[in-house]
Structures are given as structure tokens and as C-alpha cells.
Amino acid sequence: MSGYVVTGSASGMGAAVAERLRAAGRPVIGVDLHDVDVVADLGTPEGRSAAAEAVLEWSGGQLDGAVLAAGISPVPGPDRPRRIMQVNHLGTVELLAALRPALAATGAARAVVFGSNSATITPGVPRHVVRALLAGKVDRAARTLRLAGAVAPNIAYAASKSAVAEWARRAAVTPEWAGAGIRLNVLAPGPVATPLLDGERAHLSPAAAAAFRSLPVPVGGVGDPGDLAEWVMMMLSPAAAFLCGSVVVVDGGTEAWLRAGEWPRPVPLHRVPGWLLRFRAFARSR
Numbered sequence: 001m002s003g004y005v006v007t008g009s010a011s012g013m014g015a016a017v018a019e020r021l022r023a024a025g026r027p028v029i030g031v032d033l034h035d036v037d038v039v040a041d042l043g044t045p046e047g048r049s050a051a052a053e054a055v056l057e058w059s060g061g062q063l064d065g066a067v068l069a070a071g072i073s074p075v076p077g078p079d080r081p082r083r084i085m086q087v088n089h090l091g092t093v094e095l096l097a098a099l100r101p102a103l104a105a106t107g108a109a110r111a112v113v114f115g116s117n118s119a120t121i122t123p124g125v126p127r128h129v130v131r132a133l134l135a136g137k138v139d140r141a142a143r144t145l146r147l148a149g150a151v152a153p154n155i156a157y158a159a160s161k162s163a164v165a166e167w168a169r170r171a172a173v174t175p176e177w178a179g180a181g182i183r184l185n186v187l188a189p190g191p192v193a194t195p196l197l198d199g200e201r202a203h204l205s206p207a208a209a210a211a212f213r214s215l216p217v218p219v220g221g222v223g224d225p226g227d228l229a230e231w232v233m234m235m236l237s238p239a240a241a242f243l244c245g246s247v248v249v250v251d252g253g254t255e256a257w258l259r260a261g262e263w264p265r266p267v268p269l270h271r272v273p274g275w276l277l278r279f280r281a282f283a284r285s286r
């Protein structure tokens with residue numbers, strides 16, 4: 001049997017995706033900490049292994065799609081930065097890597113991982129923290145963030161989402177993913193009305209609450225989880241055949257407001273591969 005795995009399916013956007021898939025008659029296996037088919041803590045190696053094993057057994061080694069929505073928010077708490085990075089980064093990329101052969105087995109699978117616009121609108125995220133996460137070194141990343149004080153959970157959250165997006169973009173274009181028919185892409189929402197956002201807002205200090213209110217959202221308000229689930233459904237559909245390694249930002253315009261001039265940008269000359277050399281010569285001639 002083939003079907004779809006959705007992590008974080010007990011709540012919020014993951015639940016909205018699972019509901020839509022089931023309504024469309026697709027078999028779904030949910031992974032979460034509670035109220036789902038596979039109860040597993042994706043923040044631990046044991047939880048990830050158990051989840052991968054259960055999903056592979058359920059699917060008979062063939063998956064049509066994977067949606068990695070499990071995640072936790074940047075609230076204060078002892079060791080919270082480490083936990084954020086374990087769940088949001090390792091809980092996404094290590095599980096997805098373990099499921100890749102089952103996605104490849106169907107020949108036209110889709111995978112959607114949840115990033116966040118936090119990756120691009122949070123200032124001061126050290127590049128070496130993101131690099132440590134990409135190397136799987138959560139403890140090293142967490143040690144660095146001890147210096148960040150009260151904003152350490154926010155930096156850890158943004159770093160985890162940055163690393164997830166970069167990991168997905170690097171993997172998406174390789175023979176193991178694109179070449180195996182898998183379309184791997186990232187959805188990067190802005191604030192969306194889910195229990196995660198409610199929990200985060202409940203913990204904000206008065207100063208942080210004021211900062212949150214001043215976040216520019218040009219269309220106003222916050223996103224609807226059902227609307228975000230529709231974007232995932234599109235990214236799981238046949239229409240995503242030519243979508244590969246993209247970060248789809250759905251954030252009410254915050255990113256465009258803050259960073260309109262920063263993307264799209266031409267590829268830097270030192271990254272230019274051979275077939276583009278004629279453009280390099282052209283750029284130099286001007």
C-alpha cells in the first residue's frame with residue numbers, strides 16, 4: 001500500500017493537511033506526540049527510528065508523499081533552544097532522509113517540509129549555528145546560543161528553519177531526490193492561527209508583545225491554517241512536477257516589506273558554473 005505521512009498531524013497545519021488528504025480519499029499515517037497512528041517524539045533518535053519503522057511498515061515501503069509539519073515554538077524554558085533544534089531540524093531532516101527510499105519507490109512522490117519566514121526575517125542568526133545544524137551538531141549549536149540570552153529560543157527557531165530550508169534545497173536537486181522523481185520543497189509561513197502561535201504569544205514579555213504587534217503584515221492579521229494546508233495540497237499535486245527546491249513564502253507580505261530588494265538576485269560570479277561562462281564574460285565586459 002502507498003499513501004502519505006504527515007508529521008505534526010494532531011494539530012494546526014499538519015492536522016489541516018491530514019484532513020484534506022483523507023477527504024480526498026488518500027491513505028494517511030499521522031505522526032505526533034499524541035492522538036495519532038504513530039506516537040513518537042521526533043526530537044529524539046529513538047523516536048525518529050520508531051516513526052520511520054512504523055511508517056515504512058504501514059506503507060509497504062512505498063510513499064506517495066511526506067509532509068513534515070511537526071515543530072515547536074520559541075518559548076522560554078530550560079534547554080529550550082536545544083529542544084527546538086532537535087525537533088524542528090533533526091525531527092524533519094533525519095526522518096525525511098530515512099523515508100527517502102519509500103518516496104523514491106513510487107517514482108513521482110512529493111515531499112513538503114515546513115520552514116518559516118522566521119528564517120529570513122529574524123536578524124542576527126549566526127551562520128555557524130546553521131552550519132552546525134546542517135552537520136547534525138545540535139549540541140554545538142546549542143552551546144553557541146547560550147550567549148544569546150533571552151532571545152536564544154528565537155534564534156534557535158530561526159536557525160532551525162533556515163537549516164531545514166537549506167537542507168531541503170541542497171537535497172532536492174540531487175539525483176537521489178529529483179532524479180528519483182521526488183519533488184522536495186519548503187513551505188515558509190508567516191504567523192498562522194494555530195496552537196503553536198497561541199502558545200508563543202502567551203509567553204511574550206510586554207516588550208516582545210509590542211515587537212510582535214509591530215511586525216509588518218501588509219495584508220493584515222494572521223494566516224489561516226486551512227489556507228496554508230491548501231498550499232501544501234498544491235505542492236503535493238501533479239502540478240508540482242516542475243517545482244523543485246523552492247521555498248514558498250506565504251506570510252501576508254512581511255518578507256516582501258522587509259526585503260524587497262534582496263531577492264531575486266543574480267548568482268554571484270564566483271558561483272557561475274561552466275555553461276554560464278558566456279554570461280560571466282558578458283558581465284566582465286560591461
Ligand code: NAI
Nearest residue numbers: 008011012013032033041042043070071116191192194196
Ligand atoms: P501546532 O502546534 O498546531 O502543531 C504542531 C504539531 O507538532 C503538534 O501537534 C505537536 O504535538 C507536534 N510536535 C511537536 N513536537 C513534536 C515532537 N517532538 N514529535 C512529534 N510531534 C511533535 O503548530 P503549527 O502552527 O501547525 O505548526 C506546524 C509547522 O509550521 C511547525 O513546523 C511550525 O514551526 C511551522 N510554522 C508555524 C507558524 C505559525 O505561526 N503557526 C509560522 C511558521 C512556521
